[in-house]
Structures are given as C-alpha cells and as structure tokens.
Amino acid sequence: MDVTNRYIARVLEKIADYSEILGENAFKVRSYRRAAQTIESLDVPIAELLDRGEAIPGIGKGIGAVVREILEHGESPLLKALEEKVPKALIRLLAVPGIGPKTVGKLIRELDIDSEAKLEQAIQAQKIRALPGFGAKIERRIAEALRAAHDPNARRPLADMAPIAREICRTIARLPGVDRCEIAGSIRRVSERPKDVDLVVATRQAKTVAEAVREVAGTGHVTAFGPDKVSFTFEALWPIPVDVRFVAPEQYGSALLHFTGSRAHNIFLRQRAKMLGLKLNEYGLSHGDGRLETFADEAALYARLGLPYVSPELRDDAEIFAPARVRLLDGLISSEDIRGDLHMHTRSSDGGNTIEEMARAAYARGYRYIAVTDHSASLKVAGGLSVERLKAQVEEVRRIETRLSEEWGAMFYIFAGTEVDILPDGTLDYPDEVLAALDFVVASVHTSFRQSRETMTARLLSAVRHPYVDLIAHPTGRLIGRREAYAVDMEAVIEAAARYDKVLELNASPYRLDLNVDHLRLAAQAGVKIAISTDAHNVSELEQMHLGVQYARKALIPRSMVQNAMDPEALIAYLSRNRGKIRPR
DNA sequence: GCCGTTTTCGGCCCGACTGTTTTCAGTCG
Numbered sequence: 001m002d003v004t005n006r007y008i009a010r011v012l013e014k015i016a017d018y019s020e021i022l023g024e025n026a027f028k029v030r031s032y033r034r035a036a037q038t039i040e041s042l043d044v045p046i047a048e049l050l051d052r053g054e055a056i057p058g059i060g061k062g063i064g065a066v067v068r069e070i071l072e073h074g075e076s077p078l079l080k081a082l083e084e085k086v087p088k089a090l091i092r093l094l095a096v097p098g099i100g101p102k103t104v105g106k107l108i109r110e111l112d113i114d115s116e117a118k119l120e121q122a123i124q125a126q127k128i129r130a131l132p133g134f135g136a137k138i139e140r141r142i143a144e145a146l147r148a149a150h151d152p153n154a155r156r157p158l159a160d161m162a163p164i165a166r167e168i169c170r171t172i173a174r175l176p177g178v179d180r181c182e183i184a185g186s187i188r189r190v191s192e193r194p195k196d197v198d199l200v201v202a203t204r205q206a207k208t209v210a211e212a213v214r215e216v217a218g219t220g221h222v223t224a225f226g227p228d229k230v231s232f233t234f235e236a237l238w239p240i241p242v243d244v245r246f247v248a249p250e251q252y253g254s255a256l257l258h259f260t261g262s263r264a265h266n267i268f269l270r271q272r273a274k275m276l277g278l279k280l281n282e283y284g285l286s287h288g289d290g291r292l293e294t295f296a297d298e299a300a301l302y303a304r305l306g307l308p309y310v311s312p313e314l315r316d317d318a319e320i321f322a323p324a325r326v327r328l329l330d331g332l333i334s335s336e337d338i339r340g341d342l343h344m345h346t347r348s349s350d351g352g353n354t355i356e357e358m359a360r361a362a363y364a365r366g367y368r369y370i371a372v373t374d375h376s377a378s379l380k381v382a383g384g385l386s387v388e389r390l391k392a393q394v395e396e397v398r399r400i401e402t403r404l405s406e407e408w409g410a411m412f413y414i415f416a417g418t419e420v421d422i423l424p425d426g427t428l429d430y431p432d433e434v435l436a437a438l439d440f441v442v443a444s445v446h447t448s449f450r451q452s453r454e455t456m457t458a459r460l461l462s463a464v465r466h467p468y469v470d471l472i473a474h475p476t477g478r479l480i481g482r483r484e485a486y487a488v489d490m491e492a493v494i495e496a497a498a499r500y501d502k503v504l505e506l507n508a509s510p511y512r513l514d515l516n517v518d519h520l521r522l523a524a525q526a527g528v529k530i531a532i533s534t535d536a537h538n539v540s541e542l543e544q545m546h547l548g549v550q551y552a553r554k555a556l557i558p559r560s561m562v563q564n565a566m567d568p569e570a571l572i573a574y575l576s577r578n579r580g581k582i583r584p585r
Numbered sequence: 586g587c588c589g590t591t592t593t594c595g596g597c598c599c600g601a602c603t604g605t606t607t608t609c610a611g612t613c614g
Binding site: 024025027028030031032034035057058059060061062063097098099101102103132133134135137138196223224225226227228231243258259261267268269270271273274275279280281282283 | 586587588590596597598599600601602603604605606609610611612613614
C-alpha cells in the first residue's frame with residue numbers, strides 16, 4: 001500500500017479528534033493537529049525525511065513513532081485503540097454546528113451512549129436536555145443532524161461560491177454607513193472548495209450596519225447576532241453559511257488578515273507578535289501598557305512584524321515563512337507578468353465572441369499575443385472545425401492580426417491554433433499536415449473519460465510525444481465538485497513533457513484549476529513549463545487569468561516557468577522548434 | 586505531545602457569540 005503524506009495527515013487528524021472527545025490534554029491534541037498540517041504541506045514523502053534523520057518541526061519522539069508505524073503497517077494501533085472507545089455515529093456529530101468534542105465526550109461518559117441506536121433512545125427519552133449545561137436546543141440539533149441525510153458541512157466548488165460571495169458583498173457595500181466590504185476566508189485564499197463566506201466590513205456604525213445586514217439576510221436563518229458580528233445562512237440552491245464582521249476603518253488591515261487566515265498562518269503571526277512583546281488580534285497589536293497599534297492595511301502589519309508580505313493564496317502554506325520559501329516569493333508569477341493567453345474559443349466553435357473581439361479584449365488587458373484554439377472536427381457538440389473551416393480560420397486570423405497590429409502601431413500576435421482532441425486511441429483529430437501548418441497546437445481529452453489508467457496514460461503520452469503538439473490542456477479533466485479527474489499516471493505525463501519539451505496547462509477556469517497544486521509542483525520540479533490559460537469562451541472569461549495566476553502561486557510557480565509570461569519573440573522561437581519558423585513574414 | 590533569546594519544566598494564539606446559565610464553558614473561526 002502506498003502511504004502518502006496526505007494519508008498520514010488524515011490518520012493524525014483522526015487521532016486528534018478521538019483524543020479530544022476522550023478529554024485528552026488539549027495541547028497534546030493540538031500537537032497532533034499541527035503535525036498533521038505540517039506533514040500535509042511537505043514537498044517530499046515524510047519517509048525520506050525520517051530516513052535521513054532530518055528534524056521536522058512539530059514532530060518529536062511520540063508522533064514520530066506513530067508516523068513510523070503508519071508507514072510500516074499502513075495503519076495506526078493508536079488510532080485503532082481510540083476507535084474502539086468512540087463509536088462512529090458520535091464522531092459524525094462533530095460536523096454539527098455548535099457541537100464539539102467536549103459535548104460529544106459528555107454524551108459518551110454521562111449517558112453511556114455508544115451507538116446510533118442509543119443516541120436515538122436518549123433523544124426520545126429527552127435525556128440529553130436533562131444534562132447540566134445542555135438544553136432543549138442542543139438536543140434538537142442533534143436530532144436534526146441524525147435525520148439530515150446529507151453532510152451538513154458540504155463544501156461547494158469555488159466557481160459556485162465566489163460569485164455568491166461577491167454578490168452578498170456588493171449588497172452590503174451599498175448599505176448606509178459601510179465604508180467597504182471585502183471577501184476574506186477561504187475564498188480569498190483561493191481554496192478549491194470553500195466551506196463558507198467570510199466578509200469583513202469597515203464601518204463606524206457597526207450597530208446600525210449589523211441591523212441592516214440582518215435585514216439583508218432576509219429569509220435566511222440568522223445564527224448569530226451581535227454588534228461585531230452577524231452570521232446567517234444564505235439560501236441559494238443550497239444553504240451557504242455567511243459570517244460578516246464589522247471593524248473600524250483604521251483596523252481594517254488587522255481584521256482582514258485575521259479573517260482571511262489560514263488558522264495556522266494566524267497562529268504563526270501571533271507567536272511572532274508575542275516574541276516582540278506584543279499581542280496580535282483582529283483589532284491590531286496590543287502593547288504591554290494597553291496601547292493599541294492599528295493597521296489600515298495588511299502590508300503594514302506584516303512589515304511591522306518584520307515579515308515579508310504574503311498574498312492570501314499563499315497563506316495555506318504552513319511553511320511559507322521558512323527561509324527557503326521566503327526566497328521564492330519575489331520570483332513568483334504575478335498577474336503583471338502575463339503577456340498573453342494561449343487557450344480560447346471563438347464563435348467558430350462554442351465560443352461567444354469573434355476572433356477580433358477576443359483580440360481587442362486581450363489587447364485591452366495589456367497582452368501582446370493570444371492563441372485562437374477552437375475545437376477540432378470530431379467534437380460535434382462544441383461545433384468543432386472541419387479541416388476546411390480550420391484552414392479558412394487561419395487565413396482570417398492572419399488578416400485580423402495584420403489589421404489590428406497596424407491599427408495599434410505595434411505587433412499584436414494572434415497565433416492560429418487549435419484545441420485538437422486526443423482521440424481514445426491516442427491519435428489526434430487532425431492529420432499531421434494540417435497541424436504542421438498551425439502556429440500553436442493545444443491537445444486535450446474530451447471523450448472516453450472512463451478508460452483504464454494504463455490506456456488513458458498511454459493516450460496522453462502519445463499526444464505529448466506528437467511532434468506538433470505544444471501544450472496539453474486541462475491534463476486531468478477534473479471538474480471541481482462535478483467530475484473526478486480521469487485515471488491517469490500524471491507523473492509519467494510530467495516526465496514525458498519534460499523529456500519532449502512540452503508545456504502543461506494550468507486551466508484557470510474556477511471549475512477546472514487543472515493541473516492541481518500537487519501536480520503543478522511536480523511539473524515545476526521536473527522543469528516543465530506551465531501555460532496559465534483561461535480557456536475563455538467569451539471576452540469576460542479572459543478575466544479568469546487572475547484566478548489562474550493566484551492558483552499557480554499556491555504551487556510556488558515562478559514567472560520563469562510560465563510560458564505565457566514569455567515575450568512574444570521568445571515564445572515564437574520556442575514554437576518554431578518542431579515545425580520550422582512559424583508564420584514566415 | 587512538542588519545544589527552548591521565557592531553554593529540560595512549564596508553557597503552548599485570541600476573541601465573539603451561544604446556550605445555559607446568573608458567571609461561564611464550549612464552539613467557532
């Protein structure tokens with residue numbers, strides 16, 4: 001069995017959950033959680049580090065032994081022992097809002113509940129509300145949770161959550177007395193599946209605004225209401241928990257930082273403040289004499305703590321302040337580095353805008369080039385181009401490129417390309433001579449997702465090896481929250497991309513984000529260039545580039561590894577490597 | 586259980602709100 005870092009982290013987290021319920025020392029529980037987090041964020045298998053005898057922060061003698069056991073046997077005797085003491089039905093209660101480990105622990109100890117059946121009986125007999133510290137409300141919540149068929153903590157894809165968060169934020173920003181409203185939390189950190197919406201509001205009239213926000217919540221269920229905070233459930237197609245915090249404008253920086261997290265990042269910053277003899281909270285830095293130092297923006301606070309500014313998407317990385325990571329920060333890709341977009345569709349296939357409209361929108365973004373990559377012939381549902389239509393499109397691209405470049409008084413490159421289907425047998429959907437005549441060839445899988453891992457891997461490898469293929473788009477085919485990635489040996493694909501000097505895509509669509517962070521890191525380590533592409537089907541989707549860049553930063557991708565951060569001249573030189581100088585002019 | 590410019594014992598991040606209570610433990614982020 002292949003024991004991954006992630007698997008070990010899950011086991012340690014479970015140990016923490018069970019121990020907490022059983023009333024173990026809270027700091028011991030915290031140690032397990034912290035170790036889990038550290039292991040999950042490691043770049044290399046923990047076995048290698050242990051073998052080399054390297055010290056890993058937060059992992060000492062005790063947890064080290066637990067990890068070794070998991071590595072050797074694939075399971076943990078400690079966890080097994082804990083599982084016997086805490087029944088599964090009760091563990092699930094931890095997901096119920098308002099119910100934590102202490103509550104679950106009391107149910108076990110005070111009422112001797114060790115099964116779902118006994119839990120039901122206790123509810124029926126109203127035994128839970130009789131316990132000291134409990135009441136009818138908690139009992140009812142537990143009963144509801146038992147009845148709820150679905151996971152109460154379901155996480156939705158970023159693509160669904162972010163627009164809703166923006167809409168709620170816009171509504172609140174318009175309320176009287178509100179200076180500004182911003183999205184914080186996991187959405188701001190570009191989490192693939194945020195669990196809730198966190199908003200931070202700057203205002204001098206918190207109380208009034210809180211009342212107004214309660215009105216905004218409307219039919220939604222208000223779960224907490226106070227002068228500093230309102231929580232409610234927003235009823236979209238599914239219920240979304242929303243937290244809104246109110247702070248004074250001069251405290252906005254510390255508040256935004258605090259409510260953006262991650263939790264581990266906050267803990268690090270507070271420890272740092274403590275080292276400096278200060279105390280950090282959402283209101284600012286408290287001095288020993290009670291004086292409060294406030295920060296209107298985040299950057300000033302990082303600077304005050306003597307730390308480099310860390311952008312939100314990097315704050316899930318528990319090791320971000322390690323010297324080796326800090327050295328990378330300045331070199332990471334950023335939106336200003338992007339010179340073009342190499343994957344987009346037009347009205348010729350399933351896009352909504354013309355070539356010229358896409359080009360003008362890209363130029364307005366400051367780009368120097370785009371690639372037009374409509375679908376290939378066999379993808380009928382997307383209006384794939386026949387060979388004849390593709391040839392006509394190439395001519396049209398040339399005409400528009402010339403005209404726009406003249407209009408703008410500078411060369412704007414429009415690469416005539418395709419997103420050619422990789423057919424189930426690994427061949428491409430256009431003959432070689434057709435591909436040879438194009439500037440840029442994107443290849444991707446749109447059919448037969450259920451092939452075996454071996455078949456799918458071979459299919460992708462043959463595309464990587466194909467001399468006219470430049471880039472593999474959305475390499476794993478995942479649609480976050482909708483469709484799993486197909487089975488494929490991505491390490492083999494990355495290795496082949498390195499060997500054949502091919503580019504892998506980071507598809508910036510919020511539904512895709514494909515490659516994912518783990519694969520991006522592997523690709524970067526292997527020296528494979530990444531193209532961050534929007535796969536835009538209309539001009540407004542070109543905006544997704546920003547999300548793609550943020551996601552690439554999560555994987556610590558430097559600008560030097562991003563193909564569409566290259567100047568057009570260098571890109572043309574690269575594209576000419578297998579097909580002679582492209583577009584003689 | 587981990588760790589050390591507070592250093593091998595004694596700490597370990599911080600605050601708002603809820604529910605069940607008349608002062609606070611538990612939960613959550």
